[in-house]
Amino acid sequence: MKHLLAFLIVLFSIQTVFSQIEPVKWSTEVEKISDTEYNLIxxxxxxxxxxxxxxxxxxxxxxxxxxxxxxxxxxxxxKLVGKAIESESITKFDKVFQMDLTYFDNAATFTQKIKLKNPNITQIEAEISYQACDDARCIFESEIVTFNLQEGKVSQKTFDTPNLDAENLDKSRQLDLNITSWNNYKQEEVKEKTNFGIFILGFIGGLIALLTPCVFPMIPLTVSFFTKSAENSQKGIANAILYGFFILLIYVLLSLPFHFLDSLDPEILNTISTNVWLNIIFFLILGFFAFSFFGFYEITLPASWGNKMDEKSSSIGGFIGIFFMALTLAIVSFSCTGPILGSLLAGSLTSDGGAMQLTAGMTGFGLALALPFTLFAMFPKWLNALPKSGGWLNSVKVVLGFLELAMAFKFLSNADLVSHWGLLKREIFLAIWVILGIGLFLYLIGKIKFPHDSPLKKLSFLRISTAVLVISFVIYIAPGILKNPTWDLTALSGFPPPISYSIYEKDSECPLGLDCYKDLDEGIAAAKEANKPIMLDFTGWACVNCRKMEEQVWSQSKIYKILKEEYIIISLYVDDRKELPKEEQFKYVKPNGNLKNIRTIGDKWATLQTLNFQNNSQPFYVLLNHNMELLNHTTAYTPNADEYFEWLQKGVENFKK
Known part of the structure; x- marks a missing residue:
C-alpha cells in the first residue's frame, strides 16, 4: 500500500507538470488466422x-x-514468422540526414505474423521503439503495447496504473531533477524568417548585371528609342515604364515553374539542392560561366531566338510589342546575366526557403535591371552623367569571373561534405579562396591580363580601392588555414566547411575538442568541484541541427571561449542505443499510463528530458547551478551566434550572483 501510494503521487506529479511532443500515436489490432497463427497489427x-x-x-x-x-x-x-510487413512507404532524399531514407507520412501499418508454441497464452506484450522527425527536430521514443489473442480484435490501450515494484518506482523518481526557478525566466518568441535578405541579394546582383557589356550599352539606346519614337514625351515615358515592368515580370515568371514543383512535392527543391551530383553540376556550370567571364569563350543563347523576338516587337507594336522588346533584352544579355542568375538559382535552392526565396531573388534582380530604363526615360538628362562604355566593362566581367569561381567551389564543397570524400577539408577550401583572392588582386593591379582586356595605362581610384578590399579579405581568411579552431570567420559563416571538417586530427570525442561529460552524475560532480555552472546539452548522434550548432555557432571564438572556460558541458545523447547494465534497466510509466522500458542510455536521457523540461526535441540546452536551479530560460536551435552568446553570458552572471 505504501509503495502504491508513493507511485500514485509520482504519477500525478508527472501528469500535471508536463506535456510533450507526441507526433506518432500507436494503436494495435489482432487478426486471427487459425488456432495457432495470428497477425499482430x-x-x-x-x-x-x-x-x-x-x-x-x-x-x-x-x-x-x-x-x-x-x-x-x-x-x-x-515465434515470429518472417519480418513485419510494412504498408506503402516513401523513399526519398531526407534533408535531415542527407541521404536516401524510407519513411511514412500521415499513417503506417506494420503486420507481424506469429505462430504459437504454447496454445494457452492469451496475451503478447511488445515494445515499439521508433524515431520520428520533422524538418527541424527529431524525437526518439518507445512504448509497450499488449495484444489480446482471445478477443482477436482491437486491443485498446489501458491507462490503468501498472503494478510496479519499489525498485522501478525508485529508479523512475531518480529521473526527476527537481528543477526550480522556472518562474524567473520567460521563453523568447521565435521570429519568423523573411525573404527580404535574398531580395536584397538579388537586387545587388541585378545592379552588378547592369555594369556588364551586355546590358550597360543598352540603357541609352533603349531610352532614346522610347523618348524619340513616341508621339509625345508622356507617351515615351509611359512606354519606358511599361518596358521596365515587363523586364521585372519576365524574371519573376522564370521562378514560377519552381513553385509548381514545390506544390507537387514540398521537399523536391531541397532534394534537388542536397543531391551530390547536382552540386557537382552546379560546380561545373559556374566554373564554365567563370571562364566565359574571363573572355576565353562566349556563352549566348541561339541568335535566332533574339532575332525572332526582335521581329515580334517591331511587327506587333503596342503593349505586346514592348513585352517582346523586354524579352529580347533578356535573351541577348544572357551571356552576362546568365552566370549571375545561375548563382542566384543555386543559392536559393540550397537554402530552406526554396521557391519563395527564388522568387524574392528574381524579383530583386528584375527590379534592379528595370529601374534604370524607367528612371532615365523619366529624367533623360541623367544619361549625360553615365560613364562611357569601354574597357572597364570587361574588367567588371573578369572580377565577376573570380567571384563565380569562388562560388563554384562552395558547391563542390557541399558534395564533398555529404559524401565524406575528404577532398575539400576546411583548410583546403580556404586555401583555394586565398589563391583566387590573390589572383584577383594581381589582376586589379595590372599584373594579370585576360583575352579582351584593354591596355591598362594607369590604376584608377576605384580599381586600387577594390584591390585593397580584396587583399584585406585574403589576409582575413588566410589564418584559417592554420590549426586554430577559434579563428573568427563570422563574416563567412556557412560558406567554408565546418570547423570539425579539418585536416588536423582531433582526439576528443566532444565537439570541437571541448571538454564534456556524457554521464549526468559525473558532470554534476565535476561542476561542483570546479565551481562552474552546468550546461545540459540534449543532443543526438543523428541530429543534424545539433551538428550545425556545434560547427557553426559553438565554433565562434567568443562562444568557444565561454564554453571552454566558464561551463561544464554535459552532453546527453537521446538516441544512444548502447544498453545500460542490466541492474540499471527499469520500467517507467509515461504520463498517458503506458509503460516504457528504459533499456538503453538514450532511453534514459530522452525520458529525463521530457520529464524535467516538457520537451523531447534536440538540440535542447539548459543552464543550471549545482542546486538544479535554472540560470536562464531553456533554448533550442539558435543559429544566431550573438543571441546564443548573450544567453550563455547571462547564465554565467546569474551563477556568480
Missing part, C-alpha cells in the same frame, strides 16, 4: 510534417522502427 497515426522511419535503413541515417519481444516468450510461447 501495429497502426501509427503520424502528425502532419512528421516522418516515421522504416524498419530497414542504411547506416548513418535515422534510427529504424523496431518491434521488440521478450526473449523468454519467443523461446517458449510463440
Amino acid at each position: 501495429y497502426k501509427a497515426d503520424i502528425e502532419d510534417h512528421w516522418h516515421l522511419y522504416s524498419q530497414t535503413l542504411p547506416e548513418g541515417g535515422a534510427i529504424p522502427t523496431e518491434f521488440i519481444y521478450n526473449e523468454d516468450a519467443l523461446k517458449n510461447d510463440f
